Amino acid sequence: MAPAHGDGSIAHRQHALLLKRILFFGGKGGVGKTTCASAVALAASREGKRVLLVSTDPAHSTSDIFQMPFAAEEQEICPRLYGLEIDAQLEARHYIDNAKAGIARMFSHAVAKEAERQIELASAMPGVEEVALFDRIGDLIVNRFDAYDLLIFDTAPTGHTLRLLRMPELVMTWMTALSKRRRALLSLNQEIDQVRLAPEAINPEDDPILRTLEARREKLEQVRARLMQHNFTGFVLVLIPERLPIEETSRAVEVLRESNVNVCGVVVNRLLPADLDGEFYRSRRRQEQVYVDEIKERFGSYPLSWVPQLPSDVYGLESLERVSSLLVRESGSPK
Amino acid sequence: MSWEDLKQHVGEFLHGYFVSEYERKLREQFVDLNDLFMLQCFMELVGLPNPAAIYLLDVYPFFLEEFHTWHRRMGMDRSPIGSMPCC
Numbered sequence: 001m002a003p004a005h006g007d008g009s010i011a012h013r014q015h016a017l018l019l020k021r022i023l024f025f026g027g028k029g030g031v032g033k034t035t036c037a038s039a040v041a042l043a044a045s046r047e048g049k050r051v052l053l054v055s056t057d058p059a060h061s062t063s064d065i066f067q068m069p070f071a072a073e074e075q076e077i078c079p080r081l082y083g084l085e086i087d088a089q090l091e092a093r094h095y096i097d098n099a100k101a102g103i104a105r106m107f108s109h110a111v112a113k114e115a116e117r118q119i120e121l122a123s124a125m126p127g128v129e130e131v132a133l134f135d136r137i138g139d140l141i142v143n144r145f146d147a148y149d150l151l152i153f154d155t156a157p158t159g160h161t162l163r164l165l166r167m168p169e170l171v172m173t174w175m176t177a178l179s180k181r182r183r184a185l186l187s188l189n190q191e192i193d194q195v196r197l198a199p200e201a202i203n204p205e206d207d208p209i210l211r212t213l214e215a216r217r218e219k220l221e222q223v224r225a226r227l228m229q230h231n232f233t234g235f236v237l238v239l240i241p242e243r244l245p246i247e248e249t250s251r252a253v254e255v256l257r258e259s260n261v262n263v264c265g266v267v268v269n270r271l272l273p274a275d276l277d278g279e280f281y282r283s284r285r286r287q288e289q290v291y292v293d294e295i296k297e298r299f300g301s302y303p304l305s306w307v308p309q310l311p312s313d314v315y316g317l318e319s320l321e322r323v324s325s326l327l328v329r330e331s332g333s334p335k
Numbered sequence: 336m337s338w339e340d341l342k343q344h345v346g347e348f349l350h351g352y353f354v355s356e357y358e359r360k361l362r363e364q365f366v367d368l369n370d371l372f373m374l375q376c377f378m379e380l381v382g383l384p385n386p387a388a389i390y391l392l393d394v395y396p397f398f399l400e401e402f403h404t405w406h407r408r409m410g411m412d413r414s415p416i417g418s419m420p421c422c
Contacts, residue, residue: 095389103396125388131390132389175387178375178387182372216390
């Protein structure tokens with residue numbers, strides 16, 4: 001594997017970014033999350049890694065950048081770079097269908113038919129797509145981890161993603177409480193059976209409800225453990241030097257720290273190019289400098305990388321390569 | 336009835352009395368715990384968000400029977416959700 005060609009410390013840290021096994025890219029809408037995620041994915045694949053780039057953003061700009069449709073299944077986009085687009089709606093459908101199939105296997109036709117109605121009802125509830133999306137991400141993190149050197153998730157705008165990362169914690173607490181209650185119930189039931197000298201006391205471990213709850217909980221626990229493994233999982237926050245993105249990034253950092261997720265980089269995107277002249281640009285740059293200083297002060301404890309605005313939109317492999325080299329190699333700190 | 340018989344009957348009666356009393360207490364406790372458990376599983380019904388609702392899809396069918404006794408005990412004559420098929 002080729003080493004990074006960086007000469008500055010920032011390039012060195014960026015290289016560390018490529019050493020991670022799972023990366024999430026997040027940030028306010030429109031700051032260039034997808035571009036940065038794609039650029040890092042491309043850079044990693046050029047270094048000889050097998051990379052899976054997963055788009056979870058309903059905007060699905062990944063397809064536009066690579067000028068190639070991303071499918072719901074993994075497919076090779078460039079050498080060693082695989083792409084996949086999660087369609088939350090479709091995943092929710094899958095999830096519901098799976099639940100139904102499981103029921104049809106276990107129960108009589110009449111029960112299954114009635115239960116199906118209940119499930120249809122539940123599937124219309126808000127949050128179902130979110131859970132399905134999280135399930136799919138969790139599935140990739142756990143089951144496709146060994147198939148790739150690096151998994152990159154291009155996520156939806158910040159708020160949504162943070163909720164997603166906190167979900168296992170929340171749901172697990174709930175599931176734990178449920179299975180604890182169920183267990184207490186069952187042991188009470190067992191005691192009653194004993195008092196009545198009932199011939200066949202039911203073993204709590206055979207209870208299908210408890211078993212289902214526990215299986216779910218274990219799966220969530222696995223995902224949670226991976227998300228919090230600081231040495232190979234990291235979150236990269238992308239922002240542009242402007243007021244609102246800075247504030248949002250600051251909140252995100254806070255939440256991620258609370259949730260014990262490692263922030264392994266902050267990318268400052270779309271800096272004004274240094275070589276422009278004219279009163280308008282000088283004035284813009286003076287204003288930008290204020291934000292740049294603020295970013296350095298507030299996020300200086302995380303590896304920062306700087307990406308200037310390019311003369312044209314990032315669209316297609318060629319322009320992506322430019323961003324890629326800027327992100328991963330160049331140590332170009334502004335001013 | 337001999338004295339021995341009487342002693343045995345009284346003994347059995349007392350034993351039965353206390354055991355059934357104990358069983359009744361246990362059952363009461365069971366019912367309370369079960370109500371709490373069902374409430375946690377069907378929180379949507381009382382208008383509270385249930386973070387695990389979709390994960391409970393897998394277990395809903397196991398609940399069909401218990402759900403019926405539960406909603407009756409909660410004072411609802413008929414199943415509060417039309418799709419739960421009990422009544």
